Amino acid sequence: MLHIGCHLSVSQGFLHMGEEALSIGADTFQFFSRNPRGSGVRKLDPEDMAALNQLMAAHHFAPILAHAPYTLNGCSKTAKTRDFARQAMADDLRRLEYLDNCRYNFHPGSHVGQGPEKGIEWIADMLNTCMFREQKTTVLLETMAGKGTEVGRTFEELAAIIEKTALNEKLGVCLDTCHVFDGGYDIVYHLDEVLTSFDKIIGLERLKAIHINDSKNELGSHKDRHEKIGDGHxxxxxxxxxxxxxxLRHLPFYLETPNDLDGYAREIALLRSLQKPE
Incomplete structure (x- = not known):
């Protein structure tokens, strides 16, 4: 069975997200670790998180995914912004230790004119500062569309970050279908070749999650505009x-399409209907 969910709001608590996921036929979900465009974070509630752990175990959930805020930019040219990224990531990783079977996804960042090589150094330095040997949470680098000065548009840039990270056995990749398509990887007509390239450069064993989104833009547009499944390019x-x-078929898939809960339920049903028996 396809393991699939969507992005849910943590505002009403962790257990509520798990129950909401079940209500739309999902067996996983994604949530923001904190305010996606700020710094605020929900008060830590270990009891609520433990209740979610019990629900996920009872219903055989696939790994859930915590998404770092968009404001997290560990390779900014501004020291204050880099410091916030380190503080936020370190705090997120400590908090996520209360959740079972959870992964942490983040956008590598934008080098803002410093060049990708310097950006890669800053990102790896942040990971080396924030990650700790005992953590049970796998950290995922997200593939990016390459708009502006984003780091992570190419598989080579992600591989360079992984290589420079000391605890890289705790690192993986989340492949975003909209992002890689907008970034120039033709997953429509050359999916096998794209995955062969990923395997050669990064290694398919590091591919831990899929953001499954259609794209409003054409191949190689570098614009990162998600569309509902089947309504894009x-x-x-x-x-x-x-x-x-x-x-890919055994990996967890997470929808980030422009949808409400009912729309997500329909997309989950659609994508499940597309998967054929092995």
């Missing part, structure tokens, strides 16, 4: 290939 045929690909 990637299309249902490509998503059929994606959810059935032997390297």
């Amino acid at each position: 990637i299309g249902v045929d490509a998503f059929t290939a994606i959810v059935n690909h032997p390297a």
Whole structure:
């Protein structure tokens, strides 16, 4: 069965997110670790998190995904911004220790004119500062569309970050279908070749999650504008290939499409209908 969920709001608590996921036919979900465009964070509630752990175990959830805020930029040219990124990530990783089977996804950041090489150094330095040997949470680098000065548009840039991170056995990658398509990787007509390239440069064993989104823009646009499944330039045929690909079909998928809860339920049902028996 396809392991799939969507992005849910943590505002009403962790257990509520788990129950909401079940109500739309999901067996996983994604949530922001803190205010996505600020610094505020929900008060730590270990009892609520323990209740979610019990629900997830009872219903055989796939790993859930905590998404770092968009304001987290560990490779900014501004020291204050880099300091916030380190503080936020370190705090997030400590808090996530209360959750079972949770991964932490973040956008690598924007080098803001310093160049990708310097950006990669700053990002690896942040990871080396924030990660700790005892952590049970796997940290995921997200593939990016390459707008502006984003780091992580190419598999080579992600591989360079991984190589420079000391505890890289705790690092993985989240592949965003909209981002890689907008970034120039043709997953519509050359999915096998894209995954072969990923395996050669990063290693498929590091691929831990898929953000499954259509794109409002054409291949290589570098614009990062998500669309509902089947309504964009990637299309249902490509998503059929994606959810059935032997390297991908067992991974957890997370929808980030412009939708409400009912819309997510329909997309989850659609994508499940596309997956064929092995």
